[in-house]
Amino acid sequence: METNSTTDQRAEVQDASKRYQTNTDHVEYVGMRVDGTPVVLNLTAHERLTPDRSLDLVRHSPAGFDWGYVGSGPAQLACALLLDYTDDESVAQQHYIQFRNEVISQLVCEGPADCWHLTGDDIETALAECEDHHTLTPDGGKPSLPANWSAVSREDRAVFQRRDIDHYVVLGDGSEEWLIILCAQGDRAYPAPLDHRTLPIENDPAPAVQELVAESNDLVEPQEDI
Template structure:
């Protein structure tokens, strides 16, 4: 996705069913490196973004933001950008993984100022693409009452992810030609996720029970944080 600043009119992506409406005027974010630190600014509000708010929602990276890859720092920045722009925790938690893959992983510091730019138009266009994806999921692609409260479902173009909300565990559901592959992963500070366990099932079998088993296994490995 191109993230260059444009002067075109604001893209209208809101519909009656759109979960991400916004009435904000033109918004621009900029990212740069100051020494060895990744710094992200909301130029419109003259504010520096900090991960504090997004850490209350998902704890991918305690060390701060990153971009240009799909690691934990980029996921934390994706969540923070969506929270800052939409001011909606449900939107951020549902879409930050896809937004990280599609947008934040592609950001790079270029030009005379050695920085990247991201506009509100870019964010809305990316979320519109997310909303058009309808990946196969056991529960129809919406949060399932059969999952514990600390888990939610995220639709992606090529697979389904069940994301744990309190730590960086997730279950990836992939459909092959003859079988389901269902993997429990943990990201942590690693560049690539580490598989913790997996299940394989014939394609004609519902994967929901296997997903439940791995979700329970994760919650048994690391107990969910108690709500204050």
């Protein structure tokens, strides 16, 4: 059966890739919407980026990517981009939340091509900023977490991220006490708080973090493959 290249999605993606070819020594990603579907291309590798590999690390949006806001689709794209660019699972898993918040949430399709671009230099700059902020507790360590949770870097606070759904535990310090919040993001513009703990600043916050992590796992049972 013949395929109409003006309506076939694969043909449109291939045409877009040809229009935005870049030097093969310069890594570049481009994102666009094809018939409303978010599509991300690795121009250097001449490949379409898919969530498949990143889903082995985190499962925020098995249905696909998105960008331009803070939510599940952008979280999956952030993890997939870092994994594809660095080929390092630990880097992708540790930094994708901050990368989503600082980079992916700001992407806008614009210009004559109605798309966004990210270069290797853009990603390197963002990773350098992520790696400058890695303290997770006052002593620089982190609490013991279940297998479906991991610690991630943030510039202004410590964040513990659930891998199978969009739950977070955020650890922030005020002038006199710790504020530890369990919240859910999903596709909301802002996280929804589920529970919280406050502690004197001289106390170790790790037990309270562990309590809220356990509460999240009780609310929604972890997937078996995590």
